[in-house]
Structures are given as structure tokens and as C-alpha cells.
Amino acid sequence: MRKPLIAGNWKMYKTHLEAMRLVQGLAHELAEHDFDAVEVVVCPPFTSLRTIQTLIDSDRYSFGLGAQNVHVEKEGAFTGEISAPMLKALDVDYVILGHSERRELFGETDEGVNAKVKVCWANDMTPIVCCGETEAERETAQTETKVERQIRGAFKNVTPELARKTVVAYEPIWAIGSGKTATPQDAQTTIAFIRGVLEDEYDTGVAQEMRILYGGSVKSGNAASLMSQPDIDGGLVGGASLEAAELAAIVKAVK
Numbered sequence: 001m002r003k004p005l006i007a008g009n010w011k012m013y014k015t016h017l018e019a020m021r022l023v024q025g026l027a028h029e030l031a032e033h034d035f036d037a038v039e040v041v042v043c044p045p046f047t048s049l050r051t052i053q054t055l056i057d058s059d060r061y062s063f064g065l066g067a068q069n070v071h072v073e074k075e076g077a078f079t080g081e082i083s084a085p086m087l088k089a090l091d092v093d094y095v096i097l098g099h100s101e102r103r104e105l106f107g108e109t110d111e112g113v114n115a116k117v118k119v120c121w122a123n124d125m126t127p128i129v130c131c132g133e134t135e136a137e138r139e140t141a142q143t144e145t146k147v148e149r150q151i152r153g154a155f156k157n158v159t160p161e162l163a164r165k166t167v168v169a170y171e172p173i174w175a176i177g178s179g180k181t182a183t184p185q186d187a188q189t190t191i192a193f194i195r196g197v198l199e200d201e202y203d204t205g206v207a208q209e210m211r212i213l214y215g216g217s218v219k220s221g222n223a224a225s226l227m228s229q230p231d232i233d234g235g236l237v238g239g240a241s242l243e244a245a246e247l248a249a250i251v252k253a254v255k
């Protein structure tokens with residue numbers, strides 16, 4: 001059984017004070033939530049990681065903590081970058097890798113994502129590997145070619161032991177922040193295809209154990225129908241994760 005996961009990607013939103021209020025609000029909304037049944041992770045900007053780590057520790061919140069990127073080197077003259085040991089020292093559990101915004105705006109490549117997957121695991125943090133097609137790729141029936149390339153690239157020389165614990169997020173780029181969502185059936189079809197690629201890369205056991213999330217305009221109103229699909233193991237949520245009641249409603253929609 002794969003444990004569902006809802007991860008909030010806060011992107012470049014919220015000061016550390018706003019982030020604190022958001023986590024406190026979320027804790028209030030999810031006071032009765034069974035975190036063993038559905039895992040909840042918040043991925044704030046780097047500037048809020050320390051604040052939220054402290055809150056999680058002091059108030060014994062059951063949220064996981066995620067970062068939105070990492071540099072591959074341990075330390076060095078890399079102005080503006082953050083290393084994996086720095087994140088690990090803040091008790092970061094998850095790192096989002098290869099988000100389409102990083103690929104499109106910051107030139108992230110499949111090779112770079114692959115290196116970061118290995119660095120995350122070397123520091124005992126779970127990568128959330130993003131993949132997905134553009135609208136033009138979808139319209140020209142290239143979705144499968146694109147996500148297969150991204151998945152095979154990200155998992156190159158990653159051992160089955162580590163792959164089975166790695167999370168994948170299928171995020172059609174045309175659905176991110178656009179209000180357009182893939183239909184549950186379309187999302188299921190592509191996610192099942194991704195699981196098939198992982199089965200080919202590893203084996204059935206590994207592929208069946210891996211959690212694959214859907215991302216792209218997930219909201220409280222569409223979460224239940226998406227999350228009830230057999231291969232969809234949760235969501236990577238952007239805009240809707242910036243409001244405590246909305247994110248909590250998405251978490252509660254997962255059965």
C-alpha cells in the first residue's frame with residue numbers, strides 16, 4: 001500500500017512570518033487529521049525553512065518539511081545557492097527537483113536533476129522528481145516521449161533501493177497555475193504510463209512501491225476525483241497550498 005502524500009509548493013510566496021501563520025493555520029485545520037493515513041508536507045522558500053522547522057519541533061506538528069531546490073555541491077563559491085547538508089541540518093525531509101519553472105526559467109536539465117536526486121539521497125532526503133509536458137507537446141501527442149525522457153534521465157544509475165523511496169510528480173505544464181486541470185482519467189493514464197516506465201527501468205515491485213503525485217491546479221473541488229484514481233498517490237499543490245483551509249480541504253479529500 002502506498003501512503004498518499006499531499007505536498008504544498010509555496011514557490012516564492014510568503015515571508016517567514018506569513019509562513020509561520022500559514023503553518024499554524026494548517027495545524028488548526030488539520031487538528032483531527034490522521035497523518036499516518038495521509039502524509040502532509042510543506043515546501044516553503046528557503047528563508048522560511050528554519051522558522052517552520054522550529055515550529056514543527058516545538059509544537060510537535062506532524063508535517064513534513066520540504067525544500068524547492070538544492071545545489072549538487074556540498075559547499076563552495078556558489079553565490080546564492082544552498083547545499084544538501086545545509087537543508088539536512090534543518091531537518092528537511094523532501095526536496096522538489098526539476099519543477100517545470102526551474103527547467104524553463106533556470107535551465108535545469110535531466111542530467112542536473114539526476115545529479116540532484118543522488119545528492120538528496122546521499123544526504124538522506126527524499127527527492128520529489130517533477131515531470132510533465134507543455135501544451136504544444138500535448139497537442140502533438142508527445143506527452144509520453146517527454147515524460148519518459150525526463151523519468152529515465154532523472155533515475156539514471158539510481159539504485160532500486162533508492163528509487164523505490166523516491167517520489168515522482170506528474171505536472172502537465174499547461175495545468176500549472178492556469179486553472180486548467182487534467183481530467184482524472186487523463187492524469188491516471190499518464191501516471192500509469194510513468195509507472196510502466198519505472199517498471200521497465202527497475203521492476204514491478206519497485207514501480208508499485210513508488211508514489212506518483214499529480215500536480216496542476218489541484219483544488220479542494222477537484223482533489224477527490226483526481227486522488228481516487230488507482231495510480232495517483234497524492235498531489236503536489238501550488239496556488240491552493242497558500243491558504244490553510246483550502247490545503248486542509250485537499251488533504252481531507254484524499255481517501
Ligand code: PEP
Pocket residue numbers: 009171175176177178215216217218236237238239240
Ligand atoms: C506547482 O507549481 O507545482 C503546481 C502544481 O502549481 P498549481 O497547483 O498552482 O497549478
